[in-house]
Amino acid sequence: MDLYPLEEFKPPEVLPPTEDGKVLAPPQLTVAYLCGDCGAEVRLKPKDVIQCRECGYRILYKKRTPKIVQYEAR
Numbered sequence: 586m587d588l589y590p591l592e593e594f595k596p597p598e599v600l601p602p603t604e605d606g607k608v609l610a611p612p613q614l615t616v617a618y619l620c621g622d623c624g625a626e627v628r629l630k631p632k633d634v635i636q637c638r639e640c641g642y643r644i645l646y647k648k649r650t651p652k653i654v655q656y657e658a659r
């Protein structure tokens with residue numbers, strides 16, 4: 586009779602659901618801005634301070650992204 590570590594064995598069904606209860610952090614929500622002074626591209630997260638990292642200028646323009654069609658598929 587084989588000794589088998591039954592207590593540590595977990596069937597695949599134990600894995601948490603990914604379809605309903607998504608707990609995973611969303612992919613990096615960075616928005617690309619263009620510095621109004623030096624024109625450098627600045628990527629900011631929603632909570633970041635609006636400020637150019639190159640020159641410190643505080644006026645950034647939102648960069649236009651031509652296509653945002655990512656929520657079509659499901």
Ligand SMILES: [Zn+2]
Pocket residue numbers: 620621622623624625637638639640641642
């Ligand atoms: Zn700048």
